[in-house]
Amino acid sequence: MADIILGTALAAIGAGVAVGMAGLGSGIGQGIAAAGSVGAVAEDPDMFARGLIFTALPETQAIYGFLIAILLLVFSGLLGGGEGLSVTSGLVAIGAGAAVGFAGLGSGMGQGITASSAAGAVVEDPDMFARGIIFTAISETQAIYGFLIAILLLVFGGILG
Numbered sequence: 001m002a003d004i005i006l007g008t009a010l011a012a013i014g015a016g017v018a019v020g021m022a023g024l025g026s027g028i029g030q031g032i033a034a035a036g037s038v039g040a041v042a043e044d045p046d047m048f049a050r051g052l053i054f055t056a057l058p059e060t061q062a063i064y065g066f067l068i069a070i071l072l073l074v075f076s077g078l079l080g081g082g083e084g085l086s087v088t089s090g091l092v093a094i095g096a097g098a099a100v101g102f103a104g105l106g107s108g109m110g111q112g113i114t115a116s117s118a119a120g121a122v123v124e125d126p127d128m129f130a131r132g133i134i135f136t137a138i139s140e141t142q143a144i145y146g147f148l149i150a151i152l153l154l155v156f157g158g159i160l161g
Contacts, residue, residue, distance in 0.1 A: 010090025011076035011159075014097030015069035018150070022065025022104030022143070029058030029112025036116025040123045050122055050129055054115040057136050061104035061111070064147040068100045068154075075159050085159065092157030096150040103146020111139035 037051030072093050073079045085093065118132025154160040 005084065007085035007087045007090030007093075008076050008078060010087065011072045011085050011093035012078060014090070014093035014095070015072040015076075015078075016097070017094065017101045018065040018072065018097035019062070019069040019101075020065075021098075021101030022108065023062045025105035025108025025143075026058050026060075026062035027108075029061070029108035029110070029115070030055055032109070032112035033058055033115035033119070037119045040119040043123045047119065047123055051119050054119045054132070054136065057115050057133075057140075058108045058111040060140060061108035061143045064143055064150075065100050065104050068096060068147070068150045071154060071160065072097065075154070089157060089159055092153050093159060096153040096157070096159075099153065100143075100146045100150040103149075104143045107140055107143035107146075110142075111136055114139050 033055045034051075037047070037055050040047040041051050070079075076090075076093065077084045115132075115136045118128070118136050121128040122132055151160075
């Protein structure tokens with residue numbers, strides 16, 4: 001019985017790491033993007049809507065972390081009747097949370113930097129908007145890798161399934 005309780009507690013840590021680190025990256029990235037967008041709007045008030053778009057892009061990392069955290073909470077039994085997890089599964093849960101959390105941390109900050117620069121570029125040349133979105137989206141690939149690895153860990157680690 002202690003094995004199941006410890007495994008479930010480890011899953012709670014994994015969920016916290018997933019949403020905490022990914023949310024931290026998104027928050028920092030959005031702050032950086034918002035700072036650049038505010039400067040762009042000060043130069044050109046018509047940049048407001050485009051600045052909001054650039055500011056919102058780093059939010060996706062937090063969403064990935066949130067989704068993994070919810071899966072961990074549900075399938076570990078923390079949000080409902082489940083049997084709990086073994087220690088081995090709990091360690092897999094920490095790995096899944098770390099994969100999406102740390103990937104989201106770096107990706108969110110990088111995406112914010114790119115979005116901030118893109119907002120400034122669009123002020124200079126409005127035709128840069130679509131290209132700025134593309135450059136900003138490229139920074140997201142690391143978060144997607146972390147999210148996919150987290151899902152694979154949950155499936156092949158026996159937590160989902």
